Amino acid sequence: MGYFLLRIPKNPELMTTLRVDDNLIQIALNHSSATPVLIMDMATLKRTAATFSGYAPAIATYYAVKANADPFVLRTLAGEGIGFEVASEAELSTLLSLGVSSDRIITSNPIKAPAFISAMRSIGVDRFVVDSIDEIDKLASYAPGCHVLLRLAVDNTGSTWPLDEKFAATAVETIELAMHAVQTGLQPAGLTFHVGSQCTNPFAWATALRDAKAVWDEVKNHEIKFDTLNVGGGFPAAHHDVHPDYEQSLDSIVESISAFPDASTIEVEPGRGLVGDAGVLVGRVVGKATRSGNRWLYLDVGVFNGLMEVVGGIEYQYTSLDHEGPENEWTVAGPSCDSMDIVAREVRLPDLAVGDRVAISPAGAYTSVYASSFNGLAQPRVLCV
Ligand SMILES: Cc1ncc(COP(=O)(O)O)c(C=O)c1O
Incomplete structure (x- = not known):
């Protein structure tokens, strides 16, 4: 840029x-x-989308719609092969009205309204994010048997807009959550985290992935096998003196995920980094x-x-x-x-x-x-x- x-x-x-x-x-x-x-500017948007979507075939990009839900922006990103992360029925219905197919839509909000859970299930999306016992129990009644990703607390140092107070579970809690999910009939599928928004440390994801690896391995001792890693958003825009270098962040993510040979699904979900x-x-x-x-x-x-x-x-x-x-x-x-x-x-x-x-x-x-x-x-x- x-x-x-x-x-x-x-x-x-x-x-x-x-x-x-x-x-x-x-x-x-x-x-x-x-x-x-x-x-x-659609030309800038397309360039940034190409950086993410073309970076590593193993990594699927889902745009966090909350950052800018303008239908033309969404249509342009859909045309560039980007998937979408939604947090509400309204975001979901905008995407569906644009003809985005449900296999390109995920959700990662750790706290979800029951009506939203039902709306996602009605289009065949059966994977949700949890970071508390309460949310697991809620899913057990509104989405019995669904898959869950566990949101792990990671270091948000280096982010202007930290997200670690309101969401996420410690490593010990995450292992307990995985076991509780099994006990309530849900299927723990993997881990997700967020390094905080406007993260100017390109190595924050690598540090988070080191923490994730310990949890990933530990759950195997409880007969739980993860296959999905979602490394969240956090990629910065050019605020103040920041010159975003997504390739450096993505490079370090690609290097770090080699420690997860059994991860069959790897996702990023940039919001600000794609549209800012x-x-x-x-x-x-x-x-x-x-x-x-x-x-x-x-x-x-x-x-x-x-x-x-x-x-x-x-x-x-x-x-x-x-x-x-x-x-x-x-x-x-x-x-x-x-x-x-x-x-x-x-x-x-x-x-x-x-x-x-x-x-x-x-x-x-x-x-x-x-x-x-x-x-x-x-x-x-x-x-x-
Ligand atoms: C679950 C989730 N994913 C992705 C994002 C996008 O984050 P960012 O705009 O920092 O890339 C957010 C932002 O709040 C989020 O809550």
């Missing part, structure tokens, strides 16, 4: 120095209609203010209608599209009346005017899907180009 310092023409007169994906900003520059809008860098969110300045000597810039997009992930430490790059000149430091905020609607501080931008556009990137993942209509604010339209 082309992330580097470059000079690009913004309009006939303006030039600027940016560290951004040149293609995406060019696309944003050409877009002048209603904001906020999330522009998804393909999206640029375009918003407009709706107001400005000076408070205690600090300059504030208010955009028509903020925490409640697209940039929710800033509350967990995800940082974006802000690029002026219509105006340039000497830069100031701005506190950038969203348009709502809530004081937690502040998206970034110390952002360097020129002295923008009301109505000027700002490109926010990379924004393909966890933006439009998180947006609410709080305050009656517009949610970003998704435009695939």
